[in-house]
Amino acid sequence: MGQEEIQYEYYSVISLDDLIPGERVFIDVDDMAVVIFNIAGDVYAIEDRCTHDDGPLGEGEIEGFEIICPRHGARFDVRNGRALTLPASEPTRYFPVRIVDNQIEIGVPVE
Numbered sequence: 158m159g160q161e162e163i164q165y166e167y168y169s170v171i172s173l174d175d176l177i178p179g180e181r182v183f184i185d186v187d188d189m190a191v192v193i194f195n196i197a198g199d200v201y202a203i204e205d206r207c208t209h210d211d212g213p214l215g216e217g218e219i220e221g222f223e224i225i226c227p228r229h230g231a232r233f234d235v236r237n238g239r240a241l242t243l244p245a246s247e248p249t250r251y252f253p254v255r256i257v258d259n260q261i262e263i264g265v266p267v268e
């Protein structure tokens with residue numbers, strides 16, 4: 158009961174045509190480093206930062222919907238930012254994605 162709905166401000170980032178399935182792109186959104194993935198046609202966005210020790214999470218290998226931090230191997234779910242394995246225990250930020258007129262838009266919570 159009474160949970161406030163999060164409000165997002167959407168930023169148009171790149172054309173969907175520029176992010177083919179299997180690719181990723183790094184982008185700054187509202188002063189945050191964000192990595193955007195196209196996984197089998199669906200687009201996901203998380204912060205490019207591992208919550209264990211600030212590792213460059215976005216450079217990690219993808220397995221299914223999991224990304225593996227290249228620094229110490231923690232896994233995160235790109236769909237929701239959840240930390241799945243140690244040494245990370247805190248989620249990384251994730252951002253809702255919408256496609257408008259073939260443009261990828263990333264939602265950043267309004268503070």
Ligand code: FES
Nearest residue numbers: 207210212226229
């Ligand atoms: S910095 Fe990512 S697992 Fe340590």
